[in-house]
Amino acid sequence: xxxRTLLASAAILAATAAAPAFAQDDPVKxxxxxxxxxxxxxxxxxxxxxxxxxxxxxxxxxxxxxQESVPEGADATRAITQMALSGADIIFTTSFGFMDxxxxxxxxxxxxxxxxxxxxxxxxxxxxxxARFYEGRAIQGHIAGSMTETNKVGYIASFPIPEVxxxxxxxxxxxxxxxxxxxxxxxWAYTWFDPAKEADAARALIENGNDVILQHxxxxxxxxxxxxxxxVITFGQASDMSEYGPEPRVSSIIDNWAPYYxxxxxxxxxxxxxxxxxxxxxxxxxxxxxxxxxxxxxxxKAEALDLKERIASGEYHPFTGPINRQDGSEWLAEGETATxxxxxxxxxxxxxxxxxxxx
Amino acid sequence: MDFGSINPVLLLASVMVSATxxxxxxxxxxxxxxxxxxxxxxxGMMVTGAVVGFAVAVNTGAPLPGFAAAALASAVLSxxxxxxxxxxxSNQVATGLGLTLVGLGLSALIGKPYEGMKSPTxxxxxxxxxxxxxxxxxxxxxxxxxxxxxxxxxxxxxAFLRYTRAGLILRAAGENHDAAHALGYKxxxxxxxxxxxxxxCAGLGGAYLSLxxxxxxxxxxxxxxxxxxxxxxxxxxWRPWWVLVGAYxxxxxxxxxxxxxxxxxxxxxxxxxxxxxxxxxxxxxxxSARGHHGAPGSLGRPFHASQ
Numbered sequence: 001x002x003x004r005t006l007l008a009s010a011a012i013l014a015a016t017a018a019a020p021a022f023a024q025d026d027p028v029k030x031x032x033x034x035x036x037x038x039x040x041x042x043x044x045x046x047x048x049x050x051x052x053x054x055x056x057x058x059x060x061x062x063x064x065x066x067q068e069s070v071p072e073g074a075d076a077t078r079a080i081t082q083m084a085l086s087g088a089d090i091i092f093t094t095s096f097g098f099m100d101x102x103x104x105x106x107x108x109x110x111x112x113x114x115x116x117x118x119x120x121x122x123x124x125x126x127x128x129x130x131a132r133f134y135e136g137r138a139i140q141g142h143i144a145g146s147m148t149e150t151n152k153v154g155y156i157a158s159f160p161i162p163e164v165x166x167x168x169x170x171x172x173x174x175x176x177x178x179x180x181x182x183x184x185x186x187x188w189a190y191t192w193f194d195p196a197k198e199a200d201a202a203r204a205l206i207e208n209g210n211d212v213i214l215q216h217x218x219x220x221x222x223x224x225x226x227x228x229x230x231x232v233i234t235f236g237q238a239s240d241m242s243e244y245g246p247e248p249r250v251s252s253i254i255d256n257w258a259p260y261y262x263x264x265x266x267x268x269x270x271x272x273x274x275x276x277x278x279x280x281x282x283x284x285x286x287x288x289x290x291x292x293x294x295x296x297x298x299x300x301k302a303e304a305l306d307l308k309e310r311i312a313s314g315e316y317h318p319f320t321g322p323i324n325r326q327d328g329s330e331w332l333a334e335g336e337t338a339t340x341x342x343x344x345x346x347x348x349x350x351x352x353x354x355x356x357x358x359x
Numbered sequence: 360m361d362f363g364s365i366n367p368v369l370l371l372a373s374v375m376v377s378a379t380x381x382x383x384x385x386x387x388x389x390x391x392x393x394x395x396x397x398x399x400x401x402x403g404m405m406v407t408g409a410v411v412g413f414a415v416a417v418n419t420g421a422p423l424p425g426f427a428a429a430a431l432a433s434a435v436l437s438x439x440x441x442x443x444x445x446x447x448x449s450n451q452v453a454t455g456l457g458l459t460l461v462g463l464g465l466s467a468l469i470g471k472p473y474e475g476m477k478s479p480t481x482x483x484x485x486x487x488x489x490x491x492x493x494x495x496x497x498x499x500x501x502x503x504x505x506x507x508x509x510x511x512x513x514x515x516x517x518a519f520l521r522y523t524r525a526g527l528i529l530r531a532a533g534e535n536h537d538a539a540h541a542l543g544y545k546x547x548x549x550x551x552x553x554x555x556x557x558x559x560c561a562g563l564g565g566a567y568l569s570l571x572x573x574x575x576x577x578x579x580x581x582x583x584x585x586x587x588x589x590x591x592x593x594x595x596x597w598r599p600w601w602v603l604v605g606a607y608x609x610x611x612x613x614x615x616x617x618x619x620x621x622x623x624x625x626x627x628x629x630x631x632x633x634x635x636x637x638x639x640x641x642x643x644x645x646x647s648a649r650g651h652h653g654a655p656g657s658l659g660r661p662f663h664a665s666q
Contacts, residue, residue: 039467039474039578069579154621187620188628194582199573200377200614204621207369220475224575228480243475358628 030054030265031088032066033079035095036193036218043192043218043238043255044068047094047117050257057262061269069193072097080105084112090268092261093117095192096161102126113273115264118163120344122275129260132281133163134170134343135311136253136289137214138318139304140235143251143292144212145175145182146300147233154205155186156198156215156222160357162346164216169350170318171214174307176352185210188358195221206232213248223249233295240290251304252290259285279340282312319343324351365622368497370614375498375506376572378610380405380564380581382509384588385595385602386516387560392592393520394553395533395546395657399455400440402585403462404433404558405565410466412566413576414473422481422570426505429566430559436462437558441551448661463579473576481505481571505567510603512560517599529553533655536662546662561585587635594639596646596653609635 032051036044051064065088070079076098083091084105090113093102099119106114106126114126122128144153153175157164168186175182185208187201194217202213202222206229213234215222223244226232234244236252260280267273280286289308292301310316321332326349332338349357384401391398408429416425440458443449481503484490489500520526531539532549540546568584569576587609595601616631646652 037467037578039471041474041577185621185623187617189617190628190632191582193579195573195575195577195580196377196380196568196582196584197613197617200373201617201621203373204614204617207366207373208618208621210621219577219580220575221573221577221580224477224573227477228574241475355623356625 027061027063028058028090028265028269029086029088030062030064030261030268031083031086031091032064033070033076033083033091033093033095033098034066034068035070035072035097037068038066040193040218041220041239041241042236044094046239046255047092047257050261053258054261054265058265058269062265070098073101076101077104081108084109088112090115090265090273092264096159096163113264113268120277122277124275127264127274127276127278129264129278129280130163131255131286132279133253133255133287134166134318135281136287137167137170138174138311139289139307140214140251140253141171141174141176142178142307143235143296143300143304144171144214144233145177145179146303147250147296148175148179148182148212150209150211151179151181151183152208152210153182153184153212153214154202154208154210155184156201156205156213156217157186157188158192158217159190160188160347160359162344165349165357166343166346167214167216168353169346172353173323173350174318184353186353186355189217191217193218195219198222199225202226202234203229220244236290242290245291245295246293247295249293250295251292254288254290256286256288279344282308283314325349326351326353365618368494370618372497372501373614373618374607374611375502377614378606379506379509380567380572381584381588381591381609382513382603382606383564383567384561384585385591385606386509386512386599387557387564388588388592389595389597389599389602390516390520390529390560391553391557392658393533393597393655394529394550395536395655395660395662396441396444396550396554397451397455397659398437398440398458398554398557399452399589400437400458400462400585401557401561401588402581402583403459404437404561405462405568405585405588406466406579406581407436407462408433408562408565409569409580410470410473410565410576412562413476413478413569414469416478416566416570417473417476420479422479425478425570426563426566429562431562433562433565434555434558436465437554437561438551440558441554444661445547445550445554448663451659451661459585467578470576470578474578476576478570478574478576480574503571505563505571508563509567513599513603520599530655533657536657536660540662540664546664550662561588564588590636590639594635594642596642597655598653605635608638 034044038048092115094117096118102116103121116128118130119128172184198217199221202225215237226234226248233250234248238255240252317337319338321336322334323332325331411432412425412429415428416422443454444451486500490496532546536546591605594605619626
């Protein structure tokens with residue numbers, strides 16, 4: 001084959017691949033962009049479990065691809081573009097920092113559907129989806145405030161974005177309710193996944209007298225550090241992390257993305273996909289509360305489960321006034337609940353939290 | 360600002376622990392680079408060491424065999440790099456990057472069954488009255504054995520390069536491999552030995568991460584530590600004791616800023632996290648302004664006896 005025939009056949013191949021008649025018989029290709037490795041035991045692990053659930057549900061009708069450990073920023077643009085070019089019909093980008101790259105790539109591929117987790121920018125072919133993790137944080141705060149003996153709760157935060165700040169506020173408000181003396185110490189790790197740094201952060205908090213560690217990073221390293229230190233309790237983040245139970249891990253927030261992914265990939269298969277913004281919580285099952293372990297007193301466990309029920313039924317909203325901002329100005333009046341809009345853009349601490357949010 | 364709750368002794372002890380993995384990897388890479396080879400696969404060798412060390416420690420129930428196995432596994436892995444670059448003259452940069460990718464993939468595969476498992480811990484040494492001394496006891500006599508091994512390695516490498524004939528030959532191969540070859544030294548053999556040593560050190564560093572510092576196995580857990588080790592070698596301008604300074608500086612800044620935050624101090628987190636890299640750039644600028652850098656003359660250049 002000389003070069004000219006090679007080029008010609010390549011062109012024919014490209015033309016047939018692009019023909020829409022073919023596309024309908026092909027399985028729908030669903031792509032996933034992950035911020036960490038699928039074996040992180042936390043955030044990315046759960047997204048990948050949901051990907052497997054999609055494969056299970058649709059069998060031959062769907063083909064999935066994923067790329068793990070994609071850095072947030074310019075490299076994400078390359079990875080998403082690559083996935084779109086490789087023929088993905090729908091692409092899930094599963095970290096906040098993929099927001100701008102997703103929107104940017106989506107503008108160049110109007111026929112590809114994009115689903116961005118935890119962000120707020122949409123387009124005709126970009127949906128956003130997120131879970132109301134703060135509902136789970138409220139329950140963790142309740143348990144943390146009740147169980148701390150030093151009245152110091154450590155919080156390993158990742159990046160100063162609304163989702164993380166919301167979690168800190170929700171946990172603090174509910175810890176403070178049961179324990180007026182409680183104090184939160186927040187450490188910003190500036191990473192989603194770095195086991196060594198997460199373990200160092202947990203150790204620093206423990207050495208400074210915190211006996212409860214909450215984490216908003218993706219690996220199980222803080223659990224391991226707490227276990228080593230002893231007499232510290234932790235909560236699983238994003239995944240159950242039950243291998244660290246019954247102590248230090250006393251409960252967890254589990255992200256269950258499977259129903260949503262199955263629903264959205266299904267919408268692409270039958271051609272009903274439309275851009276939307278969803279934010280599901282305990283009620284819809286996107287946020288699950290992992291087994292509360294035997295290290296938690298029965299009475300407290302009952303309280304926590306009751307709180308969960310009331311949040312799920314909509315009877316109680318974790319952000320119900322009166323709540324003031326950190327500077328003392330009023331945010332929510334007596335009985336008022338926070339609007340989703342404020343929550344989605346939350347960039348302030350509530351009254352009582354010390355320290356500043358880095359910008 | 361309140362630093363009341365920070366215990367300086369514990370803080371310094373944590374710095375030493377958190378610097379140890381990169382210290383191992385960096386001192387190994389220093390020897391490799393002094394022999395004239397640039398191995399960018401440190402990350403891959405570290406993560407391989409982390410998983411092999413963890414797996415062996417879990418299966419044998421003791422951490423020390425884990426360290427030994429990690430060193431061996433990473434050294435053997437590094438030999439693939441050695442054979443490719445030294446015998447088949449492949450490009451060192453590309454092969455090194457390939458080694459990193461292989462290490463990350465291989466470790467994820469080996470590590471699957473070990474996720475969420477616990478490893479036996481490496482106890483701190485206890486020298487009785489010495490360890491009970493205030494401040495000094497914890498800092499000097501209260502670490503686990505691998506911290507001392509890392510320090511001893513630095514001293515050993517320094518003495519080897521400076522005072523021994525073999526060290527001189529290794530440096531000769533790194534500075535000018537043609538001259539070394541003309542003098543009858545086996546440049547390729549010397550370099551393979553250096554690569555093997557560098558691999559073993561990176562493996563120890565990785566195992567220290569998974570067995571002591573974190574301690575658990577998580578896929579991709581080195582999270583860039585290998586690249587920091589490479590930066591430290593440059594920062595140190597290829598001198599052993601400066602590697603120690605660099606590792607403690609890099610490890611120290613991370614632990615310090617986390618502790619300051621935990622104590623409630625307002626610190627510019629982003630700036631502090633970036634500071635080791637800024638310092639490295641500054642050092643490079645200063646070095647090049649002075650007109651001579653410490654880089655070995657033949658660093659990264661392929662060698663073949665026929666040329």
